[in-house]
Amino acid sequence: MAHIVAVTLGTRGDVVPFVALGQALREAGHRATIATHGSLRALVEPAGLGFAALPVEFGADPRTLTSARFARALAGRWLDVGRAVATASADADLLLLGAMGWLGYHVAQARGVPSMGAFLQPLEPTRAFPPALLTTRSLGGWGNLTAARALRLLGQAPFARQTAALRRELGLPRLGPAATFRRMDAERWPVLHGFSPAVVPAPADWPAYRPMTGYWWPPVGGELSPRLQRFLDDGEPPVFVGFGSLAAPGLDRVVDEALARLGRRAVIQGGAAGLATDRRDVLVVGDEPHTALFPRVRAVVHHAGAGTTAAALRAGVPAVCVPFAADQPFWAGRVAALGAGPPPLPGRGLTADRLAGAIESAGGYRAGAAAIARRLATEDGTGQALAEITRRLPVP
Missing domain, CATH: 3.40.50.2000 (Glycogen Phosphorylase B;)
Incomplete structure (x- = not known):
């Protein structure tokens, strides 16, 4: 039985798909823990999954979840979040990292265990369309790709100093944002995309190790009031x-x-x-x-x-x-x-x-x-994601 720790930050919608994956992992005989905001504990524990609280909340004002406000709210606790991820994954066999849980990449490196991305938005650079967080207007193939790469690096700026401090605490050598992305590409770091190619056509320049699996639906259930x-x-x-x-x-x-x-x-x-x-x-x-x-x-x-x-x-x-x-x-x-x-x-x-x-x-x-x-209705995104995850688990 492997222990998979999923790290995700954001809102309810950023946690529910990971609960679906966690339940699939549990049914396959594994142990799953979700590390996220303490305020979202009630989404996780009733599903029979392990829970680890991360020491950051975005408060009642949802505007903190956009652009610079989001970065400032999160960057102020980034080192503490990294420490909490390290504690939660002390006996992990694999770390599954949401778009804002990528700090776990450094923790996994220190632990000597594999990690992989699990994104709910198309964040990987591509020529096919512009960065989803920047614009909906195409900049042309070269422009789309360049803008996405630049935005990815710019997005690390508020966190760079505390990420470096975490790496020192973990006994790791210095690795800046650009070098981190180069390392990920060299390692063929896998990323699962939890949405459907029927909704977002799969870009031809995304490698096979970064697939769209389809949506990770929560189990059918829940009664109306x-x-x-x-x-x-x-x-x-x-x-x-x-x-x-x-x-x-x-x-x-x-x-x-x-x-x-x-x-x-x-x-x-x-x-x-x-x-x-x-x-x-x-x-x-x-x-x-x-x-x-x-x-x-x-x-x-x-x-x-x-x-x-x-x-x-x-x-x-x-x-x-x-x-x-x-x-x-x-x-x-x-x-x-x-x-x-x-x-x-x-x-x-x-x-x-x-x-x-x-x-x-x-x-x-x-x-x-x-x-x-x-x-x-013809897709089984959770099943495909489960297969990709278990394929990358260390051999006992």
């Missing part, structure tokens, strides 16, 4: 509106006005945006399982986070994407390109008229949404 179940049973399928951990000034007002103009039944998830209304045909809910809810709605309005985008595509319902930052514009663009929803509505400058119009037009994208759902 009784009040939501009653609401769904009592009328026509509603529109769902939710923005997860994202908040923006005035977003609640725009949503309320748009739904009032439509006059349709709706379910809105309060979330960090504080969505609320006193209209009788709208139900305000907290966390509800997307796997059970989305197939029962007429359209999903969301911020195009990777996890919510995947859940809506899997459900086969049209999506109205309102992206704000980070990888959200990328996923919103993919939804539109697949014909699974109307063109994205950028969060900045969003109006009630535009939102209402997009929701009204969503029905015209039902065939495209159903088509991609049928393709996703």
Whole structure:
């Protein structure tokens, strides 16, 4: 039995796919531990997985999860995070590293055990498209590749000093960011991409050891709350509106006005945006399982986070994407390109008229949404990822 330690930071959507992998590893006879924020413990332990808390939280303001705010929040505790990863992986046989868990690469080197990436966004440089965290406008093949490489290096700058301190504590020689990436490439360091090639066509210049496995779906399950179940049973399928951990000034007002103009039944998830209304045909809910809810709605309005985008595509319902930052514009663009929803509505400058119009037009994208759902139903991303992971475990 091997012990696999997965390291991931971010939001709920950055943890749930790793829980799916952890459960698959456990069913295969291995032991899995997920190292992440202490506030997300409840996602991990009920699944029967080991949990290790990392000493960093991003607070109630989701704006800390974007660009420079994210880097500053995380960089301030980076050395402590590295120490916690080292402690959690004391007896690990392999480290599985999310996009913001790459500090574990240095820990694995010190421990003398293998590591591999497990990314939920297309972060590896490619000529096929521009960096997902930078722009959705192609810069040309050479420009896309160069920009992604530059962004990758620039992203290490806030962490370089504390990474160097961690390497000293681990007894490792100095290795700067550029040298680290050169070493990874020379080692053919594997990266699993937890999304579907049906959604993001696999770039021809990505090597075979960095495959797209398909999505890592959580096990089907989770019951809707009784009040939501009653609401769904009592009328026509509603529109769902939710923005997860994202908040923006005035977003609640725009949503309320748009739904009032439509006059349709709706379910809105309060979330960090504080969505609320006193209209009788709208139900305000907290966390509800997307796997059970989305197939029962007429359209999903969301911020195009990777996890919510995947859940809506899997459900086969049209999506109205309102992206704000980070990888959200990328996923919103993919939804539109697949014909699974109307063109994205950028969060900045969003109006009630535009939102209402997009929701009204969503029905015209039902065939495209159903088509991609049928393709996703044929994939076993978790199974493929499990095979890739176990293939790289040390031989007993």
